[in-house]
Amino acid sequence: MATLLHIDSSVLPGEASSSRSVTAAFRRTWEEQHPAGTVIYRDLAADPVPHITADAWSAGYATPSERTPEQSAAFAVRVKLIEELEQADAVLIGAPMHNFSIPSTLKAWLDSVLLLGRTAGEAPSAQGTPVVVVASRGGSYAPGTPREGFEFVQNYLEAVLKRTLGLDLDFIVPELTMAPRNAAMAELIPLYEASRKRAFEDATAKAKELTARLTA
Known part of the structure; x- marks a missing residue:
């Protein structure tokens, strides 16, 4: 059975969010194609992971016996997130553009899972895992x-x-995606609609392709 790690980070809920709408379409297709599979879901807007701290960062470069209680507690949170990534057969990430970059909640997740000598370095522990990012x-x-x-x-x-x-x-x-909400972008609505249609088609196609590849 394949495991999908699904991460959303948009501050907007449900269908109000373009990235959530498309990741939901991907996930629906994934579950239809692979009903016996597992989905690990994290909504980083509703339940954000802690931003990296000195204890959480420094614990990654200390042996367990050297860590303070504060380091151990902070590192345990990172380990859980890292293990979710390592156990996933595929990853789906909703990453809307917020002020030209990714949401800070997604950056916090990345800061936690990126650990030199484990998930990063010469032999990254999740190397080769397919990841689909919906970058609205x-x-x-x-x-x-x-x-x-x-x-x-x-x-x-x-x-x-x-x-x-x-x-x-x-x-x-x-x-x-702002075209329907911004009068100054009204003439771009047809292009928005075409882009949205294409995104849903891509989500369905990529979900089918991945489930077929992982369950063959």
Whole structure:
């Protein structure tokens, strides 16, 4: 049985969030294709993980016998998150753009699971695990657009998830999500609708492909 680690980080609930809507579609397809599988779910907006502290960070570079009680307690939280990542056969992350970057709650999760000598380094413990990131954004930051240089979501996540943690990274990018809410973007609504449709199609297709690959 395959295990999916599903992480949402949008501050908006349910269908009000583009990233949550698309990750939900992916997960529904995953569960339909693999009803005997397991899903580990973390809603980082509703239940944020602690931001990294000196104790949590330094404990990762100390042997268990050297750790203070405070270090041990803080590190136990990190270990639980790391083990969830290591046990997952696939990872699904909702990563909406907040002020040109990822939500701080998602950064806190990444800070906890990135541990040199275990999940990062010469032989990352989750290396090769497929991860699908739904990177929604209110505008467009695609190459050639005026705000191309403001895109710090995909670039950052590629550096951390792919190049540091060694995960097999794929993106779904619903864009122009502010068009229906912003009168100044009204003429972009058809492009938004096309992007949204494509994102749902990609979510369904990628979920089917992954379940087929992992349960073959």
